[in-house]
Amino acid sequence: MxxxxxxxxxxxxxxxxxxxxxxxxxxxxxxxxxxxxxxxxxxxxxxxxxxxxxxxxxxxxxxxxxxxxxxxxxxxxxxxxxxxxxxxxxxxxxxxxxxxxxxxxxxxPEGLAPEIGASFFANYLTGLYALRYRARLQAGDILLVLGAAGGVGIAAVQIGKLLGARVIAAASTEEKRQFAIEHGADAAVDYTRADWRDQLKELTGGHGPDVIYDPVGGEVSLQAFRSIAWNGRHLVVGFAAGTIPALPFNLPLLKGGALLGVDLAQIARRESAVRDEAMRQLFAWLRDGELVPxxxxxxxxxxxxxxxxxxxxxxxxxxxxxxxxx
Known part of the structure; x- marks a missing residue:
């Protein structure tokens, strides 16, 4: 072969x-x-x-x-x-x-195209597991998705909307921000701008994001956490920026915030029942046409x-x- x-x-x-x-x-x-x-x-x-x-x-x-x-x-x-x-x-x-x-x-699922099947498992299972089972995202919560136009990020945008959140996409180019909005994001910010946190504050009415979905890492992760809402949850999904940030412990204290790790590789071994339940929900959304990967x-x-x-x-x-x- x-x-x-x-x-x-x-x-x-x-x-x-x-x-x-x-x-x-x-x-x-x-x-x-x-x-x-x-x-x-x-x-x-x-x-x-x-x-x-x-x-x-x-x-x-x-x-x-x-x-x-x-x-x-x-x-x-x-x-x-x-x-x-x-x-x-x-x-x-x-x-x-x-x-x-x-x-x-x-x-x-019947009729699932191979191209969709190949790109579906990790991104969408990670998104649903992180948002529903780790962050306990609720309808009406404000969700900030970093790196929102990539495969991991765009899945979180779509799942966040299905769970009833208001989704703000953070991406580095206008093309990427528009891509995220076309797939369900309510608004978008350019996290390469020095004043992007001011824009985020304005978009959330000073509240900040209740949940941050973060596959990026690096300096933008630290800046995002500084804007998190009281009792906010920051999901650590990956480090596409190439650097692993170090969070000063006083920030979770001041924000009442939680840092939550998401490691897809361990879900099947440690939480197989949760994995299977999440996949049943994803397949149901696919069958009903509510989710188009x-x-x-x-x-x-x-x-x-x-x-x-x-x-x-x-x-x-x-x-x-x-x-x-x-």
């Missing part, structure tokens, strides 16, 4: 597609013929060896994928061969086939490097997806 293979941590232009053996179908595993795989910011860091953990070399990047079950190991009763599925793995998504534990797969650009398999470039240069609107098979 063909797969993207990282032999050495390097720039994405030095990584290519190679012919490799099909993955071994171990007990309890399911082999999936991949139709599409998403490329996220973490994937870009992993191939360069810049992520906080390093995958053993050689490896195939790609954590999110959609496809069709090709074969199940003896004793695995579901999902059956031919079943459309979406899934997540530590790596291996940018390939024609992947083997994963059957418990790591979700049967895709945002896909950015779709690239052919041979052009996978362009998907990484779009993501790592932070030029992406939505999530980048690589189409691999029919």
């Amino acid at each position: 063909k797969a993207v293979v990282v032999d050495d941590f390097s720039r994405i232009e030095n990584i290519g597609i190679k012919d490799v053996p099909e993955p071994f179908l171990a007990p309890g595993m399911v082999r999936v013929r991949i139709q599409a795989a998403a490329v996220g910011f973490v994937d870009g860091l992993k191939v360069q060896g810049l992520y906080q953990t390093k995958d053993p070399l050689p490896f195939t990047p790609g954590t999110e994928f959609s496809g069709v079950v090709d074969q199940a190991a003896d004793g695995v009763s579901a999902p059956l061969p031919g079943t459309p599925v979406i899934g997540m793995a530590r790596n291996g998504g940018l390939a024609e086939y992947i083997c994963v534990p059957a418990t790591d797969l979700m049967v895709a 945002v896909v950015g650009r779709v690239f052919p398999f041979a052009e996978f490097r362009d998907a990484f470039t779009a993501m790592t240069t932070r030029a992406a609107l939505g999530k980048m997806v690589v189409r691999i098979g029919a």
Whole structure:
């Protein structure tokens, strides 16, 4: 089969597609013929060896994928061969086939396009888990989404609206701010401006955001927390800015605020029932047409490097997806 293979941590232009053996179908595993795989910011860091953990070399990047079950190991009763599925793995998504534990797969809702399936799992599960189960977002709350035009951010914008919040999108360009508004944000601010907190104060009537959804990190995170409402909740989702901020402890004290971590990788292991409940809600929204997931650009398999470039240069609107098979 063909797969993207990282032999050495390097720039994405030095990584290519190679012919490799099909993955071994171990007990309890399911082999999936991949139709599409998403490329996220973490994937870009992993191939360069810049992520906080390093995958053993050689490896195939790609954590999110959609496809069709090709074969199940003896004793695995579901999902059956031919079943459309979406899934997540530590790596291996940018390939024609992947083997994963059957418990790591979700049967895709009927009619879900592979491109949407590949970009859906992580972003929307993270958004709903963070907003409903961690921050306890309520109807009428003010939600500030940092990095609102990226795949993670735009999912939070949409879910925030479905939960009844007033959503303010923070993004660095006019194009990105308009993109967020087109997908449900009530207002937008330019967090690259020195006076952006003044604009945020005006938009919230001096109240500040009740919940901050933060996949960005860096200095903007500290500035956002300084504007948080009394009893506000700041969700730490990631560090796309490349730096991890250090919060002075007097700020939570003065604001009565809470800093809440969101680590999708641990939800299935630590809170499997919550994960399953959240996915049922997401699938229900999909079926009812209340949620239309945002896909950015779709690239052919041979052009996978362009998907990484779009993501790592932070030029992406939505999530980048690589189409691999029919």
